[in-house]
Amino acid sequence: xxxxxxxxxxxxxxxxxxxxxxxxxxxxxxxxxxxxxxxxxxxxxxxxxxxxxxxxxxxxxxxxxxxxxxxxxxxxxxxxxxxxxxxxxxxxxxxxxxxxxxxxxxxxxxxxxxxxxxxxxxxxxxxxxxxxxxxxxxxxx
Amino acid sequence: xxxxxxxxxxxxxxxxxxxxxxxxxxxxxxxxxxxxxxxxxxxxxxxxxxxxxxxxxxxxxxxxxxxxxxxxxxxxxxxxxxxxxxxxxxxxxxxxxxxxxxxxxxxxxxxxxxxxxxxxxxxxxxxxxxxxxxxxxxxxxxxxxxxxxxxxxxxxxxxxxxxxxxxxxxxxxxxxxxxxxxxxxxxxxxxxxxxxxxxxxxxxxxxxxxxxxxxxxxxxxxxxxxxxxxxxxxxxxxx
Numbered sequence: 001x002x003x004x005x006x007x008x009x010x011x012x013x014x015x016x017x018x019x020x021x022x023x024x025x026x027x028x029x030x031x032x033x034x035x036x037x038x039x040x041x042x043x044x045x046x047x048x049x050x051x052x053x054x055x056x057x058x059x060x061x062x063x064x065x066x067x068x069x070x071x072x073x074x075x076x077x078x079x080x081x082x083x084x085x086x087x088x089x090x091x092x093x094x095x096x097x098x099x100x101x102x103x104x105x106x107x108x109x110x111x112x113x114x115x116x117x118x119x120x121x122x123x124x125x126x127x128x129x130x131x132x133x134x135x136x137x138x139x140x141x
Numbered sequence: 142x143x144x145x146x147x148x149x150x151x152x153x154x155x156x157x158x159x160x161x162x163x164x165x166x167x168x169x170x171x172x173x174x175x176x177x178x179x180x181x182x183x184x185x186x187x188x189x190x191x192x193x194x195x196x197x198x199x200x201x202x203x204x205x206x207x208x209x210x211x212x213x214x215x216x217x218x219x220x221x222x223x224x225x226x227x228x229x230x231x232x233x234x235x236x237x238x239x240x241x242x243x244x245x246x247x248x249x250x251x252x253x254x255x256x257x258x259x260x261x262x263x264x265x266x267x268x269x270x271x272x273x274x275x276x277x278x279x280x281x282x283x284x285x286x287x288x289x290x291x292x293x294x295x296x297x298x299x300x301x302x303x304x305x306x307x308x309x310x311x312x313x314x315x316x317x318x319x320x321x322x323x324x325x326x327x328x329x330x331x332x333x334x335x336x337x338x339x340x341x342x343x344x345x346x347x348x349x350x351x352x353x354x355x356x357x358x359x360x361x362x363x364x365x366x367x368x369x370x371x372x373x374x375x376x377x378x379x380x
Contacts, residue, residue, distance in 0.1 A: 046157035057150040061273050065162040071183035072166045074231075075175035085313075104260050106158045113165055122168045130164040131157075138155045138163070 031090040032118045033097045038128050039110055039117075043099075048106045066105045073112060081121060090115045186231045191269035192340040194223040195317050198244070198267065199343065200334035203322040209246075212319065216242030220267055230266035242267065243308075245345075246319045251304050254292065254345030255316045256284045262310035264317050268343060275344065285309065295346040318345040325351040 049063035076082040091111040098114070099107045116122045170177050198219060202209035212219035217227045220242060227242060242264055245253035257263065258281050263271040274280050284291045288305040292298075299305065308316045320342045326334060336354045341347035 042157045042161055046161075047154070048158065049152075049156070052152045052154060052156060056152045056154070058152055061276055063152075063156075063159065065159050067184055067187045068166060068180070069162050070187060071180045072162075072169060072175075074183045075179040076169065078179070079175050081169075081174045109158055109162055109165075113161060116165065116169075121174065122165065122172070127164055127168060130168055131160050134160045134163045134167070135155065138160065 031093050031115060033094055035098060036114055036117055036124060038124050038131075039114055043102065043110070046106065048103045050103050062105065065109075069105065069109050069112065076116075076121075082115065082119065087112070087115060183231065187265075187270075190265060192267075192343065193335070194220070194225045195264070195267045195340075195343050196335040196338035197223040197331065198317075199319055199338045200331045202244075202319055203334055204331055209319075212244045213246055216244045216317070219244065223267070225267045227266060241314045243314060243316050244319050245306070245308060245316055247321050247345075249321070250302065251306060252292075252299055252345065253306050253308060253316075253318045254284065254288060255308050255310060255318060256281055257310040258282070258285055259309075259311070262315060264310075264315035268317060268340065272340065272344075292346060295341070297347060317343045319343075320345075320349050323349050323351055 052058070052063075053060065073082075073084070073087060077084040077087070091108060094111040094114055095107055099110045102110055113122075113127070117124050117127065166180065169175060170180070198212060201222060202212045202219075208219065208222065211222075220227055245255075247253055257275075261271055261276040263275065265271075280291065285307050288307050289299060292305065310316055320338070322334070323337070326337070337349045337351060339347060339349070339353070342349045
């Protein structure tokens, strides 16, 4: 019989300890889970890695950009722009609501972009402009 | 000897998600939230980690009862003894999976195995990257329902009187298994012991064996009934 031993109380205690150790004294912000137009466009037309991998016969389970996304998360945390547990809490909330139907790791990326926009770290319009530039660059070769 | 090379399949399409990842990163760098070098160093770290520190932790616990007590009580503190600081494993920042580590001790009657049913949480700083199968729905969904059957599929047949405990990882707590020290290893050094503690032993889907090491060459067995491949003459599969 499978068992799990981590209780809610224990998790809360660990989270508190982690936050204290990480020097993150600020209280958690519940994310604004209302849809963001740009990200909704990506949701409707974006092709997840699990579809692309099947189409192209690739066996790597992760997209090449996954580690880069992790590094972005870590670099944001180390400079106190977006504290780790705060980001993960936001990601958990958004994963259970707005982005529930998106597979991983695309879901994590969408939650990251969503959180960064809502926190004012990037602006939705400038992100859309930058995406157009990146698209032109990556498809020009 | 030159041989014809057939290119491995590649995804020849730029997805909106790939573009989004690049755009977010580039904007963050331009705004000075972090530097390109910060990002590169984290990426380099992510590609450099492996299971050896965890294997050393197990070997130390086998040899030193006091260290074993520490490992079971405070995995994060014990990790320091094998060079892993969970609060700062890269040496230059807090990682995304900064969390708590719990070491699960196997006994003759209890076998632990680790999973992440939600996604792919894994003790990366001390155990490296998760294997592909760890991230499959097959493993994640079935292990918690039919642990004995799934372990048997890994070749691990456990007696009926051994209880199997499945620990479900989460964003705040990660697990690794401290397997039982196998017979036939009396008098071995820490280095010798660490060499037989493979990644799978610490996930819990395998048991250490004195004849099976981390860096053993994988045997290649000829097929009993070989099938013909369409590119059979282009490659030498024996190397």
